């Protein structure tokens with residue numbers, strides 16, 4: 314799929330952040346990937362990096378957490394750009410697909426990129442997570458506390 318002007322603009326906007334991250338981190342940090350950048354429906358940008366804890370927290374989950382910290386549980390993702398640590402586009406793991414799905418709408422765009430922001434694949438959440446564990450993808454999100462997620 315071709316990138317829209319909005320998607321190209323978002324990539325251009327976060328590119329300096331990617332370059333700053335690469336300049337200021339150790340090679341080990343970069344091995345983990347640059348992390349994920351979210352453009353929320355409210356127009357704010359959030360960066361989440363991967364980090365080791367009891368289990369490895371991936372950048373996608375961390376970026377979603379940062380968005381939810383700022384905007385609350387009804388926040389939704391307009392675009393998420395996942396920047397891996399290598400030459401191939403980084404696709405989200407199963408847990409991150411659930412995290413994205415939980416805060417996605419049917420309009421959410423998932424951009425999976427290499428470290429140089431040159432090799433980018435574009436998806437909708439239905440393509441990456443076609444059969445959710447619970448319910449069907451609706452136009453709104455289903456992440457209210459009442460839903461049990």
Ligand SMILES: [Zn+2]
Pocket residue numbers: 371373405406407408409410
């Ligand atoms: Zn993951």
